[in-house]
Amino acid sequence: MSKIEEVKVLVETGKSKKVAAAVQEALDAGDKAQDILDAMIASMGVVGDKFSSGEIFVPEMLIAAKAMSKGVEVLKPVMAGDGSSSLGTCIMGTIAGDLHDIGKNLVVMMLESAGFDMVDLGVDVPAERFVEAAKENNNVVLVACSGLLTTTMPALKEAVQTVKAALPDMKVIVGGAPVTQEYADEIGADGYAPDAGSSASKAKVIIGA
């Protein structure tokens, strides 16, 4: 097995303690940092698909994401300044009135591993905060809002509409257990995904990447 193949397997199986060494070995063996990163991104794509299809569960996804981040730490100094792989910045948060964050964190991980630079605003994020963050950060191409409570569905609508009013060209993706494609359409979001696995491919479609 090539070193890069090894990295892929380690990410897919969430072996976070072994990934850093394997990435270093791949670099030492002459593999390009970009290729190693692409391989890890592909692994996370596989992990996301398996999660969507119910083949694996939240913990496997968490440990895979953790493994990938260990690998990325090794690549960062090598790739510093080389922003070529970024899809742009995505601002994400759980909407006002809601503190649930597991789903949001998984989506952050998946979007990050797909190549977005993620700005995580945390939970209970007021609508205007999404707008501020979109203005404060560079190259923001997407705002992602998560909501788990039926009681805060109006806050989700407000978040989408506030962003759209302030930044008409900004793309917005929404999700969370009570959210449906119909509801996303109704409140004027550009997209929706039912789970973290499919959130990355949907996000790419929305921004036209």
Next chain:
Amino acid sequence: MLTKRQNLLETIKGGEPDRFVNQYEFLELIREAPKEPFMTQKGSEIKNGWGITIRWPEGQIGSFPVHDDNHKVLKDITEWRKYVRAPAVNYPAERWTEAIAHANAVDRDEKYVTAFVTPGIFELTHYLMGMEDALMSYYEEPEAMHELIDYLTEYELQYAKQIIENLHPDALFHHDDWGSQISSFMSPETFEEFILPAYKKIYGFYKENGVEIIVHHSDSYGANLVPYMIDMGIDIWQGVMNTNNIPELIKEYGGKISFMGGIHSGEVDFPEWTPEIVMEHVEKACNECGKSYFIPNLSQGGPISSFPGVYEAASEAIDMMSKKLFK
């Protein structure tokens, strides 16, 4: 007309109920029993006997455990003994007085005197260390996790003893949320390894001590866990969401376990709800799931709804469906 209790038994034994069991009607929850708090008042913060900080910030609909670095109880699973200390369960007699009076006032021919236990073992692991650390620990540090769960199970058994001595309950309503709307949190294999043995002990103990019916709350997907639910002694899975194929579950497992839920909070319990929307979903659930091994109910873990009136509207709709479908 059958009593609520008789009607429940006919429903879960595949006999001849004379109407739908209407949501929580058969359970008299004894909420006054002393226990560690996992909720707090709006705008306040508490630290419970486990050291878990619970906060209800203004503008939120409920309380939430605080898991930043300063507040997380269990900071390193491999050193759980250093961080986790179970609270005492031998509450003074006067703390039981109200609960005992409540239990004594119940007509046990009509309703089940029901002990109410929450959170469950899995939930306790994530209250102690946060959901992500907890879920990853099942995979990364299985030995320590087994030890921790044994310790938490022992605590629950000690508490169960107190409950049994004081209330002599004939049913148990026990929470432990095992999944999201579309998947279980853990794989069935992980669940079987860690969670099943704990509950075999806990539910086994209640059943050995006079508890006839175990109602377990998990408002989630969980079809892949049903065989384990049966194995651990659950009689009724409350909270079953319609993201599970409930009619199929009834066909496959009816007689071994019954399903209580099928009316999805997300679809009826929201700001623009109307009695007509509630009726539509109740009707669909009752028609699809039928009269045996099924109890129509909102998926919420208690006789309540997030928006005032929804729970009562569902009860009325269920009565209407009883009139329609039972002769």
